[in-house]
Amino acid sequence: MAVDEAELAQQGKDARQVLLQDIPWNQELWNDLIKRYHGAGLPHASLLLGNEGTGRRPLAFKMAKFLLCQAVDKKTAKNNDSCNQCHSCKLMNAGSHPDYFICDHEAKGKQIKIDTVRKLNDFLSKTPQISACQVVQVYPLEAMNPNASNALLKTLEEPSGESYLLLMAERLGTVLPTIRSRTQRINLQPPKTEQALAWLTQRLPNASAEDLALALRQCGGGPLKAERWLREGLLEQDATYITLMQKWLSGQQQLQDISKALSKYELSDTINWWTGLSLDIMKLGMGADATQISHPQQSEWIGQLVATVSKLKLLTLQNKLQEIAGRLASGQGNYNASLLIESLLLDWQQSFTQTPSTQTSSTQR
Numbered sequence: 001m002a003v004d005e006a007e008l009a010q011q012g013k014d015a016r017q018v019l020l021q022d023i024p025w026n027q028e029l030w031n032d033l034i035k036r037y038h039g040a041g042l043p044h045a046s047l048l049l050g051n052e053g054t055g056r057r058p059l060a061f062k063m064a065k066f067l068l069c070q071a072v073d074k075k076t077a078k079n080n081d082s083c084n085q086c087h088s089c090k091l092m093n094a095g096s097h098p099d100y101f102i103c104d105h106e107a108k109g110k111q112i113k114i115d116t117v118r119k120l121n122d123f124l125s126k127t128p129q130i131s132a133c134q135v136v137q138v139y140p141l142e143a144m145n146p147n148a149s150n151a152l153l154k155t156l157e158e159p160s161g162e163s164y165l166l167l168m169a170e171r172l173g174t175v176l177p178t179i180r181s182r183t184q185r186i187n188l189q190p191p192k193t194e195q196a197l198a199w200l201t202q203r204l205p206n207a208s209a210e211d212l213a214l215a216l217r218q219c220g221g222g223p224l225k226a227e228r229w230l231r232e233g234l235l236e237q238d239a240t241y242i243t244l245m246q247k248w249l250s251g252q253q254q255l256q257d258i259s260k261a262l263s264k265y266e267l268s269d270t271i272n273w274w275t276g277l278s279l280d281i282m283k284l285g286m287g288a289d290a291t292q293i294s295h296p297q298q299s300e301w302i303g304q305l306v307a308t309v310s311k312l313k314l315l316t317l318q319n320k321l322q323e324i325a326g327r328l329a330s331g332q333g334n335y336n337a338s339l340l341i342e343s344l345l346l347d348w349q350q351s352f353t354q355t356p357s358t359q360t361s362s363t364q365r
Ligand SMILES: [Zn+2]
Pocket: 069, 070, 071, 072, 082, 083, 084, 085, 086, 087, 088, 089
């Protein structure tokens, strides 16, 4: 339908906009990479490591565009960025460069399969068509299944021609040690809160300062993730989660009703949110103040939970949530969402000896 197509085209355009922008807090890292490029040269394979929203993909895109740019001269050490004018740069901006290959999963929560890595290997077996080299981007590395990882490992062991591989992951622990040892690490850090909020204000001038700060906090300080959160209305989703949890723990609503309401959302979002709330309880329990948790506006309710929590039970649940989150991120989580949520809700309820009363809705958010 025309409307859907227009919407899809807009989404594609938005996604490209994110890639094409310069991320201010990664500038120092960029300068460092340029220095390395004109010096010893960039390695065959780099591992861009950083939390979601720190700008891994824009940085990888910037690197790729620079490496492929026809105006960049390796010897003169004059170029600090791609020219944005040449044929190669124009093709990169348009998303149709023949020497650039993106290896990713079909959808969130799906694995990267061996077929995709085979296509990557086919691509690298050819010679560059326009530029002096080829660039491959792999995202997210966590989503590779074992067969795909092994196929990628072969590529890393036997680099073919002039090529660069840019691999992206969120945590080092999720990357195979054999892949780790064959790549050079590039660590991306989230910016200082002040810089992140200034950037978010520029991106979303109509959002309230309160919402920006809240989204940033819930997204672990990753501004790009916070922007996506706000654009997709996930902050409202957070308020709904809180209400549902309060209703469940105060016995105002039945297990099946709560589970049904939670199952409407993407399972990984729900699990990540739950992990965040559980961490908040632990932090407040260990003496942190409201400004140090991801739900500062709910510190009173969370404080009530802290007072009745069984630390051991909560810790067990927390481990379970993290394990599920890990499986979902690597595309292995073949769960029945409502059954899983029901069992977690029961574990959650049992983590508290007493259930606190529900706050009135006026105090939410
Ligand atoms: Zn160029």
